[in-house]
Amino acid sequence: MENKQSPMLGLRTVVYMVEDLEKAKAWYAKAFNAQPYYDTPYYVGFNIGGYELGLHPKEKVQGTDNGTVQTYWGVEDIQKVYDILVEMGATKHEAPNNVGGDIVVASVYDPWKNIIGIIYNPEFKLPK
Template identity: 35%
Template structure:
């Protein structure tokens, strides 16, 4: 997994309505469709809807960067001044995510194979 922006996740209040809107926008049915996450993979770009996003502190879309070493990258971001919003959390087979906030309040997500 190379370091790159791979996913954008949107917090949503009404998952069914948002799923219908994004299906119309993207012109395809979702690849992942669960009560806790709906997602598409379009030309290598992942787009997701998180119905718990606002409860988790998301205030808008969050870009996720694929990283090789999630723990090391998280530590480097904290050392550079970021604050951790979400510690590494498993979200699927072999996949963990974490989020940080930079000094300007921007949220950045990290995706990696382990914590």
């Protein structure tokens, strides 16, 4: 079997969907003894040992429930990886979109309806 390098660079971000962003931010700040480095009304991000722990308001619109946890695999070329996953039978969950700075996220449903998130984040550095 040919040994090709995976387009997935490793896990980068875990996002918890929460009903009350302010209460969740306070709880996670205390639980992880950390303050958010990114804090907006639509997303709060903590740097925990070089990995992102994110909080996102849970969608309340019918048909848009995105569950309780979203994980993102790091990639270099998000559009290419997104297109490959769709060509392999995945279906669109969230098309690639810029979420601030140079950071781009996307997600697909695998054939079993699991959500696979991918992220291009040039600011992310692996812990040493």
